[in-house]
Amino acid sequence: MNALMNDIEVIKTKHSKINEVDFDHLSFGKTFSDHMLECDYKDGKWQAPKVVPYAPITLDPSAKIFHYGQSIFEGMKAYKDGDNNILLFRPLDNFKRLNISAKRLAIPELPEAYFMEGLKALLKVDSDWIPKNEGSSLYIRPFIFATGKGFHASPADEYKFVIATAPSGSYFAGELKVLIEEKYSRSANGGVGFAKAGGNYAGQFYPTQLAIEKGYQQVIWTDDNTHEYIEEAGAMNIFIRINDTLITGPTSDRILDGITRKSIIELTEKEGIPVEVRKITVSEVVEAAKNGSLKEMFGAGTAAVISPISGFGYKNEDFDLPKLENTYADALKKRITDIQTNKVEDPFGWRYKVI
Amino acid sequence: MNALMNDIEVIKTKHSKINEVDFDHLSFGKTFSDHMLECDYKDGKWQAPKVVPYAPITLDPSAKIFHYGQSIFEGMKAYKDGDNNILLFRPLDNFKRLNISAKRLAIPELPEAYFMEGLKALLKVDSDWIPKNEGSSLYIRPFIFATGKGFHASPADEYKFVIATAPSGSYFAGELKVLIEEKYSRSANGGVGFAKAGGNYAGQFYPTQLAIEKGYQQVIWTDDNTHEYIEEAGAMNIFIRINDTLITGPTSDRILDGITRKSIIELTEKEGIPVEVRKITVSEVVEAAKNGSLKEMFGAGTAAVISPISGFGYKNEDFDLPKLENTYADALKKRITDIQTNKVEDPFGWRYKVI
Ligand SMILES: Cc1ncc(COP(=O)(O)O)c(C=O)c1O
Ligand SMILES: Cc1ncc(COP(=O)(O)O)c(C=O)c1O
Numbered sequence: 001m002n003a004l005m006n007d008i009e010v011i012k013t014k015h016s017k018i019n020e021v022d023f024d025h026l027s028f029g030k031t032f033s034d035h036m037l038e039c040d041y042k043d044g045k046w047q048a049p050k051v052v053p054y055a056p057i058t059l060d061p062s063a064k065i066f067h068y069g070q071s072i073f074e075g076m077k078a079y080k081d082g083d084n085n086i087l088l089f090r091p092l093d094n095f096k097r098l099n100i101s102a103k104r105l106a107i108p109e110l111p112e113a114y115f116m117e118g119l120k121a122l123l124k125v126d127s128d129w130i131p132k133n134e135g136s137s138l139y140i141r142p143f144i145f146a147t148g149k150g151f152h153a154s155p156a157d158e159y160k161f162v163i164a165t166a167p168s169g170s171y172f173a174g175e176l177k178v179l180i181e182e183k184y185s186r187s188a189n190g191g192v193g194f195a196k197a198g199g200n201y202a203g204q205f206y207p208t209q210l211a212i213e214k215g216y217q218q219v220i221w222t223d224d225n226t227h228e229y230i231e232e233a234g235a236m237n238i239f240i241r242i243n244d245t246l247i248t249g250p251t252s253d254r255i256l257d258g259i260t261r262k263s264i265i266e267l268t269e270k271e272g273i274p275v276e277v278r279k280i281t282v283s284e285v286v287e288a289a290k291n292g293s294l295k296e297m298f299g300a301g302t303a304a305v306i307s308p309i310s311g312f313g314y315k316n317e318d319f320d321l322p323k324l325e326n327t328y329a330d331a332l333k334k335r336i337t338d339i340q341t342n343k344v345e346d347p348f349g350w351r352y353k354v355i
Numbered sequence: 356m357n358a359l360m361n362d363i364e365v366i367k368t369k370h371s372k373i374n375e376v377d378f379d380h381l382s383f384g385k386t387f388s389d390h391m392l393e394c395d396y397k398d399g400k401w402q403a404p405k406v407v408p409y410a411p412i413t414l415d416p417s418a419k420i421f422h423y424g425q426s427i428f429e430g431m432k433a434y435k436d437g438d439n440n441i442l443l444f445r446p447l448d449n450f451k452r453l454n455i456s457a458k459r460l461a462i463p464e465l466p467e468a469y470f471m472e473g474l475k476a477l478l479k480v481d482s483d484w485i486p487k488n489e490g491s492s493l494y495i496r497p498f499i500f501a502t503g504k505g506f507h508a509s510p511a512d513e514y515k516f517v518i519a520t521a522p523s524g525s526y527f528a529g530e531l532k533v534l535i536e537e538k539y540s541r542s543a544n545g546g547v548g549f550a551k552a553g554g555n556y557a558g559q560f561y562p563t564q565l566a567i568e569k570g571y572q573q574v575i576w577t578d579d580n581t582h583e584y585i586e587e588a589g590a591m592n593i594f595i596r597i598n599d600t601l602i603t604g605p606t607s608d609r610i611l612d613g614i615t616r617k618s619i620i621e622l623t624e625k626e627g628i629p630v631e632v633r634k635i636t637v638s639e640v641v642e643a644a645k646n647g648s649l650k651e652m653f654g655a656g657t658a659a660v661i662s663p664i665s666g667f668g669y670k671n672e673d674f675d676l677p678k679l680e681n682t683y684a685d686a687l688k689k690r691i692t693d694i695q696t697n698k699v700e701d702p703f704g705w706r707y708k709v710i
Binding site: 028029030032036054055056057058059060061062065066067068069070071073075103104105106139141143145146149150151152153154155162164166168171181183184185186187188189190191192197198199200201202203204205206208209224225227234235303 | 383384385387391409410411412413414415416417420421422423424425426428430458459460461494496498500501504505506507508509510517519521523526536538539540541542543544545546547552553554555556557558559560561563564579580582589590658
């Protein structure tokens with residue numbers, strides 16, 4: 001591993017853009033760091049990854065990414081603690097999930113060292129890009145897409161793996177009102193919903209736009225067959241608190257196995273918050289909203305960490321969530337970000353020190 | 356329209372590749388013509404299309420096509436008749452379907468003239484690339500993808516529309532044995548299956564590979580809920596002949612409304628072949644195979660026209676289709692390609708003369 005790490009070629013940019021960046025007012029994923037990791041699959045294998053200047057990518061018009069959506073990605077964050085240590089959160093889980101996605105999308109799986117050592121080499125070169133302000137971090141986007149040519153609807157023979165990074169502030173601005181979806185869906189049984197496949201996200205845009213036009217910010221996805229089961233909140237997993245119990249649906253081939261979600265489940269168990277992983281129906285949530293037992297709803301994911309939901313719409317009716325003093329969402333968010341940024345002990349071994 | 360057509364800027368290549376092409380031995384979609392149409396969406400509108408040399412496309416690593424699969428496409432063919440007329444088949448239907456796909460994928464809809472006049476301008480410049488050999492044609496690939504930047508999971512603000520073309524031979528080589536899918540699926544209720552969205556195709560690759568490993572060439576998609584209803588054959592619509600009746604499933608939000616399919620339905624009605632558009636179950640087909648009433652199965656689509664299926668697998672059992680003398684598939688394929696290539700009358704007004 002270390003041998004390989006030392007082998008990663010680094011070509012540095014001659015023109016750093018870092019002085020153009022206002023680290024006190026970062027948006028999400030719009031400013032890109034100086035370098036990226038690049039690694040090509042050709043002749044039947046992944047070639048050695050390289051750190052290169054962040055630069056445009058040139059592709060043949062027949063590259064399969066344009067035609068058949070053969071692409072997958074991951075989302076991670078790097079943090080700096082008070083001692084300037086560079087920290088990641090459960091990065092191996094992202095690597096493993098990338099390969100789970102790869103398999104389902106007929107993309108060749110990536111060697112672990114190319115991902116991990118490549119990522120570390122990149123973060124070292126761009127360590128000045130990791131924000132220190134609370135609530136900011138370096139958002140990391142590993143992705144793989146089909147570069148191979150041809151109009152035949154079949155897997156490509158060439159791919160590109162890239163890791164690009166973007167110093168970022170918070171994902172959502174303002175409150176989060178959601179619409180429980182009754183018509184559209186994001187994934188099928190036996191489909192690719194459990195994978196971080198590009199096409200899953202494009203399919204969500206139009207229903208989300210419709211929800212935004214109605215005054216909501218996100219869609220709560222339900223199962224495509226009955227629209228009775230609550231599945232995800234936009235591109236986040238969802239948690240629902242009824243009385244004192246926190247509930248989240250089980251993962252399935254329609255639902256992304258989120259790292260934030262599973263960390264929350266472990267955290268609550270440790271903190272003595274009762275948690276149930278079970279199917280949860282829309283009727284149950286509506287009923288709980290009506291009788292006052294619905295206390296909290298929140299989305300969970302790397303980009304937005306934990307996003308409290310302030311209300312939801314369903315069948316032309318709006319339901320408000322109560323404004324509590326001490327929420328599970330706040331407590332869990334604080335605990336998880338404190339672990340991520342090395343402010344508290346990490347009994348789980350989730351924190352990963354790069355340097 | 357004609358005013359606009361004359362306005363389309365044409366930048367010709369200085370190095371035609373046409374002499375490198377063996378028009379007697381064309382594969383499918385691997386050789387690209389000298390030019391392409393290019394048209395960008397920016398500042399809130401589609402800019403004027405241009406015919407330019409076929410050339411690589413350069414994109415920022417954060418272009419949304421790489422991350423969120425926001426892409427759609429069409430598939431068409433151009434033919435030349437004995438008098439060197441350039442002919443298309445129902446091109447307006449492709450244009451309309453492109454915009455149906457665009458809407459579902461939150462891509463701005465394209466003006467009709469940009470598509471039609473752009474396509475005609477391109478075909479005129481590359482008219483020597485249209486094969487004349489029987490069974491060959493110029494495969495036309497219009498596609499739109501997100502070029503706008505950023506890691507936020509939301510629609511892009513910039514897009515590129517391209518039409519590229521490829522002189523092509525037949526899509527399938529050899530026999531077509533299919534596997535009826537019991538586990539995987541290509542689309543969800545309320546999903547994007549009815550759109551020609553890139554992501555739909557990537558999701559099919561892995562299940563198709565598994566079928567290929569078992570000795571089949573394609574998968575027959577069934578509904579994701581019960582796997583009891585027959586939906587599509589790979590990237591083709593499917594027809595099943597039981598006794599003398601031809602059956603095809605109704606279109607839905609899970610199924611592409613194929614132009615070949617609807618042309619076949621109209622043709623059979625005209626030719627007095629009994630046709631039924633209704634849901635068809637796997638059990639019905641298996642039953643018909645067993646009692647001998649299953650006469651034919653074939654896929655229908657632009658790329659492969661009509662592809663007779665020689666047998667199918669289901670629950671570890673294989674069923675052969677009979678080898679008939681006079682098949683509906685052959686008769687319909689001949690009729691449709693004769694109309695396309697101007698060998699017979701076209702009572703439907705499907706043929707479209709470019710020049
Ligand atoms: C569809 C979907 N669900 C859930 C999540 C949350 O996963 P994670 O916590 O691993 O970021 C994501 C991605 O972040 C996602 O894209
Ligand atoms: C999924 C799918 N079904 C059916 C078809 C057939 O449609 P058409 O006859 O318009 O080519 C296609 C595309 O060609 C397709 O991609």
